[in-house]
Amino acid sequence: MPGGGFCAGSKKDIDAGPGRHDRTGRQKKYRFNGENMRIGVIGTGVMGSNHLRVLGQLPQWRITCAADVNPENLEKNCRGLEIIKLADYRQALEHVDAVMISTPTLEHYPICRFFLENGKHVLVEKPISKTLAEADQMIALAEQKQLVLAVGHLERFNPAVEYAGRLVEKPRFIEIQRLGSFSPRSLDIDVIMDLMIHDLDIILQWDRSGVREVRASGVPIISKKIDIANVRLEFHSGLVANLTASRVSQEKTRKLRIFQNNLYISVDYKKRSVKMFQLRDGQILEDIPQIDDVEPLYNLWQNFYKTVAGAGNFNVSGHDGRAALQLALSILDRLQAVLDA
Incomplete structure (x- = not known):
């Protein structure tokens, strides 16, 4: 989905399903100690700003950072939020459990791949990718890493x-x-x-x-x-x-x-x-x-959370996104x- 562009450069523990990987690559389960899940928004254009607005209303999510190469978008759409603002999406890695990718379609694949390879759940705007080959690689990587890959087919x-x-x-x-x-x-x-x-x-x-x-x-x-x-x-x-x-x-x-x-x-x-x-x-x-x-x-984010938390699949899955593409x-x-x- 079009957005900002990028260049390289309860107090009781809740078992919330698949999550982080340790340094050996073994799967770790999320354990929430009264804390909400850390989310970063990659791309703060029109849709990215809408995601930031809704996420700010949901207590189970904690917006930790946003990234965009357009400093005007970043400042304008993150105004009033106490979050880390980044020009390089790769710097978001240590601050998040999951990311929302709301960049131009051409950039979906490399950004999704980066976060999936590093053990983060991904919600990406539609269409899932530019090509079927890219979609196939994203789906395979998410399944290999036991991570959630969801597509923002909002309707x-x-x-x-x-x-x-x-x-x-x-x-x-x-x-x-x-x-x-x-x-x-x-x-x-x-x-x-x-x-x-x-x-x-x-x-x-x-x-x-x-x-x-x-x-x-x-x-x-x-x-x-x-x-x-x-x-x-x-x-x-x-x-x-x-x-x-x-x-x-x-x-x-x-x-x-x-x-x-x-x-x-x-x-x-x-x-x-x-x-x-x-x-x-x-x-x-x-x-x-x-x-x-x-x-x-609002429904989309509630369902993405439930899926990441291990309650089942409530998303538009990567396979669904591929079929539409x-x-x-x-x-x-x-x-x-x-x-x-």
Whole structure:
């Protein structure tokens, strides 16, 4: 995810699952003696600043440091925080148990690799990496070191999506619109990797039959990369998904519609609301459930903590992130073929 860039240069002990490594490389378990887990934020751009804001509200996390080669971002977005500010992310190593990596996508792999190799849990913004080969190496390294590798597909933690997900059963048709205005922070990736990949991740959780066909069209408008795209996916199960993503729209729209046997579910990502329509006794009944209005970023951090603490996997895993990346790359290949025709 775009952000700051980098150059080289209870008082009772709680067994919280996999954690630090000693100098011999043997796994040590976390033991919390009334202390919270140390977290560092690598990249303090737009998303990095949001992570810092939310982390400051969660008592189980203790922000120890932030790193960014952009001193203006670092000073502005860390103002009021009593933390260590670094220009070189490698200097964060001794201060953290886990890191949030919110840098340009091109830098995800080397930074993730550095922290995983040194025994730190990693939450990385989406997309997980630039290439599948990089994603594979990150996943393998995390598994080898018995560390958590999570990917920040934020919409998975939207309370409206979580609610709808409990109702989804063999969907037949899904329609998604994700429209927004252009942001200069996204110049390193196209609209598929910037916006649509959120929705690809969600759909892949609801249908694991595999994609049979990809149809796509899209064009650059105000950047050198694809700024608006429409994609039609056909799954082996028979599901058809139609997705539109744009970063050149005046109004921000985030809508998800799911059609399945005898049920239509409408989700507003932005309002975090759900409407359901069902045919019963010859009548169409509408239901608008009450959903807790919790910020998705808050849910993401709660789930990352639970996972690192050994309570199970509550994250978008590295494997999930890879699957979304693979589908996104397939769509980009199809878009390029259409543009070249």
